[in-house]
Amino acid sequence: MAAAVKVLVVDDSLTMRALLSGALERIPGVVVVGSADGADDARAMRQQFHPDVMTLDVEMPGMSGIEYLAELMDERPMPVIMFSTRTEAGAAASIEALRLGAIDCFPKPKVAVAAEFDKILAKLGKRIKAAKGAVVKSGTMGKAVAAEPIDWNGRLLAIGGEAAATQTLFDLFGSFAKNCPPTIVVQHLGAGLAGTMIDQLAAEIAPRIVLAEDGMAIEQGTIYLAPPGDHHVVVDRWPEGRLRMLPRDPVAGERPSISILFAAVAKAAGAEAVGVLLGADGEDGDAGVRALQAGGGYCIAPAEPRTDGYVMTRRMASQAVPPDQLSRQIMRLCSK
Incomplete structure (x- = not known):
């Protein structure tokens, strides 16, 4: 016990x-x-x-x-x-x-x-x-520097994480190129926090960041943060896709759901889909990773440091990446 x-x-x-x-x-x-x-x-x-x-x-x-x-x-x-x-x-x-x-x-x-x-x-x-037992990082990290512009290869990026991923997202987006791949984010934030997070990120990062809305065109150089509440966020097609909001029941107690987003991105983009799953809580997200891989997409997860190297936080992901290499690997996957 x-x-x-x-x-x-x-x-x-x-x-x-x-x-x-x-x-x-x-x-x-x-x-x-x-x-x-x-x-x-x-x-x-x-x-x-x-x-x-x-x-x-x-x-x-x-x-x-x-x-x-x-x-x-x-x-x-x-x-x-x-x-x-x-x-x-x-x-x-x-x-x-x-x-x-x-x-x-x-x-x-x-x-x-x-x-x-x-x-x-x-x-x-x-x-x-x-x-309990979660790996907690110090909050005194230096400000990230935006990467050089990329030659985008057409891949669509989806990111999912818990509220605890906030620190990682600030570091990650701070190092994104201004013309980053189109990026859709589902984070399990409390009500009323998404707008404040966007305001703080917008003042610090090179790409554009907006609150996701139904019918929005999905464009390079833009990060779309799904609002917490009554809808899941999905993609209708790829390329030249648009965001759609689905008023369905919560998944694993969450709405919007990481798994719903990943599954929709896998269906729309197939091998052109890249997923990033942050955090070790496995209730929402694991099914989405399986859907991504079944559709030919690729999913990475940050690796936690251990005395004998690094351990992947989500074992079903395609690749474990040390946190300080996460942005570089994403840009590599989404560049020609």
Whole structure:
């Protein structure tokens, strides 16, 4: 029997700490080892209880959650799940937290009652269990430099990942050539975060990045980020394809679904399709990789460093690529 996931809850509100701790204790296989009211308390409890995962409030007096997260990721990285307010400032803080290396960011319930926590309990439990043992990178990486223009070979690029892939996506797109292959992205972001992520990326990267909409022409030099919500995103044909939104049920609890996107790209583009699957959580994406390969396409996944070399995070992918070579390999696959 697997050992329980040990969680440390950090929030300056006594009520929120009690409600969140109570909710987490109802998740099988999860145990709350402590609750801290700020960074100082959290440091001491981390030394005392050695938690596997931390939940952290973004908005705390004194040292904010973002500042403490940056300290954690710089000194002793560990899996962290953030909680933030449902505001424009909260969305910006959420993206910053994910970029620093947080596993996910959940909106705080509008009303501090147990029933509100119940609405996110299943997804929160899934994220916490997936976070245990996850490889967490430091958030203090240098700014990526855009690659030289490519001689595009006509391949269509699809990328899928969890919220924890935010840091990787900023690094990846920062090193993309301005005339990068047309790129469609499904990332499991919380509601209201996609627009903020696009705004932050647009200020830093060479290619154009937009929120995907039904009927959009798929063009070179553009990255399309699928909005979270009521639709899956697919491709109608290739070449000269357009994006289409499908109002179907969630797949593996996710909508839009990585697997739906990959399967659609495989059907439309066949051998001209390239997929990139980020992250080690296997519920959404694996079926899409199989569809890509069955259609003649190619899928790569980042490899995690180990003492004896690199290990692929998704074993069914065509190739494992060290993170610092990911952009270079994508451009190579999509160039003549």
